[in-house]
Amino acid sequence: MFELTVLGTSSAMPTPERSLSCIAMRRDGDIFLFDCGEGSQRQMMRFGVSYMKVRAIFITHLHLDHFLGVFGLLETLRLNGRKEKLTIYAPRGAEGVFGRKDFLEIKEIDGKWSEDFGSFTVSSFATKHAGTSFGFSIEEKEKVRFHEEKAKGLGLKGPMFTDIQKKGKLTVAGKVIKLKDVTYTSPGKKIVYSGDSAPCATLAKAAKGADLLIHESTFGSDKIAEAKDTSHSTAEDAATCAKKAGAKKLLLTHFSGRYADTSQLVSEAKKIFPAVEAAKDGVKLVV
Ligand SMILES: [Zn+2]
Numbered sequence: 141m142f143e144l145t146v147l148g149t150s151s152a153m154p155t156p157e158r159s160l161s162c163i164a165m166r167r168d169g170d171i172f173l174f175d176c177g178e179g180s181q182r183q184m185m186r187f188g189v190s191y192m193k194v195r196a197i198f199i200t201h202l203h204l205d206h207f208l209g210v211f212g213l214l215e216t217l218r219l220n221g222r223k224e225k226l227t228i229y230a231p232r233g234a235e236g237v238f239g240r241k242d243f244l245e246i247k248e249i250d251g252k253w254s255e256d257f258g259s260f261t262v263s264s265f266a267t268k269h270a271g272t273s274f275g276f277s278i279e280e281k282e283k284v285r286f287h288e289e290k291a292k293g294l295g296l297k298g299p300m301f302t303d304i305q306k307k308g309k310l311t312v313a314g315k316v317i318k319l320k321d322v323t324y325t326s327p328g329k330k331i332v333y334s335g336d337s338a339p340c341a342t343l344a345k346a347a348k349g350a351d352l353l354i355h356e357s358t359f360g361s362d363k364i365a366e367a368k369d370t371s372h373s374t375a376e377d378a379a380t381c382a383k384k385a386g387a388k389k390l391l392l393t394h395f396s397g398r399y400a401d402t403s404q405l406v407s408e409a410k411k412i413f414p415a416v417e418a419a420k421d422g423v424k425l426v427v
């Protein structure tokens with residue numbers, strides 16, 4: 141289970157209602173940020189996301205609207221005596237941008253990268269935007285679960301459940317019970333974040349089977365040429381990607397300031413992919 145708080149949904153410039161790209165994900169007590177646009181730390185304060193618990197920041201690309209918030213956040217952490225390591229994962233060139241701090245580690249990543257965070261992995265994939273740009277896929281590992289009734293029926297109780305998981309089998313009342321006979325695996329959840337991108341095959345491939353696809357939708361069908369010129373997507377592009385990928389749910393974000401009301405974008409996307417919503421600053425989701 142991942143708890144998400146969308147902290148910014150505007151493209152390029154903030155508006156009175158929308159801050160710039162940033163999504164906070166809470167997992168196992170830590171916070172992971174995906175992009176960190178200007179004003180992100182204040183949005184964290186507003187919407188109850190602890191900035192002291194940020195363990196890693198994933199930057200999709202080095203456009204200012206996606207990383208300008210890192211500087212203020214790092215300074216606040218320094219003033220608060222941050223000791224625990226914070227890692228920024230970002231495209232090549234990030235080291236020169238963010239500089240050095242005792243608690244800061246920069247990992248410059250390439251088109252295809254993946255890291256294990258214990259109960260889940262994060263991996264990057266190339267998108268079609270300006271220079272080096274990525275999207276990120278967050279995948280929970282599959283879980284071993286017990287067929288409770290069957291296990292209890294065979295005499296398993298209390299600490300035996302932990303025991304059998306460690307040993308793979310257990311003798312109960314003279315009978316050997318194998319772990320695989322009383323358990324099944326349930327697949328983990330998958331969230332895919334597009335960052336900025338024109339429609340592209342790597343993004344649709346990465347989003348395959350995602351429980352949630354968070355896709356940029358800078359423009360509507362009234363600005364198709366502008367979307368092409370700036371390597372961005374329309375709401376219809378986002379919906380087409382979600383449909384191709386067989387995603388379960390689509391969340392639109394990164395809106396141009398011209399769409400104060402996102403209902404046009406949602407209704408355009410809905411014709412292609414019905415399970416769609418427009419993100420709002422402060423909205424919380426559990427995946
Ligand atoms: Zn952007």
Ligand SMILES: [Zn+2]
Pocket residue numbers: 201203269270336
């Ligand atoms: Zn961009």
